[in-house]
Amino acid sequence: MNVWRRLLLAVVCGVAVASIYAAQPVLEPMGRDLGVSAELAGWIVATGQFGYLAGLLLLVPLGDVVDRRRLIAAHLAISAVGMILTASASAAWVAFVGLATAGVFAVVVQTTVAYAASVSPPAERGRNIGVVTSGVVVGILGARVVTGTLADVWGWRSVYAVLAVLTLGLAALVLVLLPSEERPNPPVGYRQVVVSLGGLFGQRIFLTRGLIAFFLFASFGTLWSGLSLPLADTPWQLSESQIGLFGIAGLAGALGAARAGRWADEGRAVPVTGLALTLLILSWAAIAQLPSSLWILIAGIVLLDFAVQVVHVSNQHSLTAAHPDRVSSVIGSYMVFYSLGSALGAAATTAIFTAHGWVGSSLLGTGFAACALIVWATNRRLPRDGADLPSERAATHQAREETQGADQAGPVMDTPNVL
Structure with a gap:
């Protein structure tokens, strides 16, 4: 492409x-x-x-x-x-x-x-x-x-x-x-695809990556749905347009994670996910400093969005690699966890902020991030399904060999360029 x-x-x-x-x-x-x-x-x-x-x-x-x-x-x-x-x-x-x-x-x-x-x-x-x-x-x-x-x-x-x-x-x-698209196998019927969605939730890789996404975006929603409240309050009392500019800091962090896909291609999705979730927890230590320093807050936002993007890309790469014949269904089902997590973070942060201030919201975001890290760590210690990710690196090398062979026979798509 x-x-x-x-x-x-x-x-x-x-x-x-x-x-x-x-x-x-x-x-x-x-x-x-x-x-x-x-x-x-x-x-x-x-x-x-x-x-x-x-x-x-x-x-x-x-x-x-x-x-x-x-x-x-x-x-x-x-x-x-x-x-x-x-x-x-x-x-x-x-x-x-x-x-x-x-x-x-x-x-x-x-x-x-x-x-x-x-x-x-x-x-x-x-x-x-x-x-x-x-x-x-x-x-x-x-x-x-x-x-x-x-x-x-x-x-x-x-x-x-x-x-x-x-x-x-x-x-x-x-x-x-x-x-x-060029599909080697004829597509199945819509009803069959929808009915088969339930089976995904019984698979370890899907459930693990889905739960990580749930807590990941609950932490993300805690920040972005609650951030305007303390910024509009004393001592900062920023306007809506000024608050909106903090989105630029989030963009910098998210775009800084552009290499996340390449790390996944190299078979490092699992360890990179753990590292990114650790950074997510650390980011909340900086975000919690909002009442005293906007610059430290900005650094925390950049780090948080970097970590979120790295995990999100790694999740989707792992799931599409495990289910190459049904990528739409897998991604759509995975994003249900995203939606529910985002909704939980948005609903909880306003209630917590009202009762306990920004420190309470920061602890909430940290807790969600810690839950995601626990799910990741627990999965590493458990036996994995045959289609799971320990073979990810080997599958990547095999895919590269197949790609090279296909190129010799005649490419079927554009040569990938680096963005």
Whole structure:
């Protein structure tokens, strides 16, 4: 996969995930304009999140049944319709329908990651997943910065109008620039794929990586859903636009983890995961210093997002390597843990902060990170399934040999470039 295709897939992920988080910085004016009371304004964000969870279970498995390239374009187009509805809504119920639609089809992110994994040579899969997944982090954190700026200039509706235009443009580019997948085996039926999802939860590698993701993103959500509260309070009393700029620190940390995919390609996903989770715990020691130093806080944010991205990429590489014939279903099911963990962190941090201040929230984030490390450490001591990761390094070497042999016979895809 060449560099431009990797960049296109990363942008698809970034724009799609931004549609879910775009409402966070503009909740107050959006709720006021639509007649949604302050106590119910949280449902503006929750509607998209619940739609996203439904899409993970119902739409992502389609990627194992139909051509993912066409599926990505279709999901982007329908998501754009949802954002157009939201931007033009004159009543709250119309906006909620639009937000739910955009949320359901924002799972194009997982289909895109699955597409990147399926068209990549095994020895390059981790690197490509890492680049594409970086678009998700850019979308989540970058949306906090860009949304506030657009809303200040043209109002909150402009945010969804711009996202709709970008999404439609990306749908056209996907059809024009990306190749169709070549699948050696005929796809199974949709119903069979959905029913088979339950079996994944009984597999050690899937459950382990899923639980790590659950606690990982609970820790991530604890920071990013609660950070605005102490920053807006004394002694800092920062504005919304100033608070949004902290997303840049998160971007720096996440993009710094670009090599995570290569480490996974080299068979080091397991030890790298343990190291990153240790760094995640240490990051909270710096983040806890928020009341006394913003610079130490920024350093902690960079370290936290670096660790989260490393673990997230390693998780997806391990699961797609273990299930190369059903990458869409595996990634979609894995992201259920992500959604539930993020929701837990977001809900818990505000309650803990109200009762115990930022120290309490920091201890909560540290606790979630420690639970993820315990799951990782426990898995290392237990016997693994035959399809698990001790053979990861050997599988990588074998994949490289197969790739070299395929290149001699005639390449079936572009030579990977370094981003």
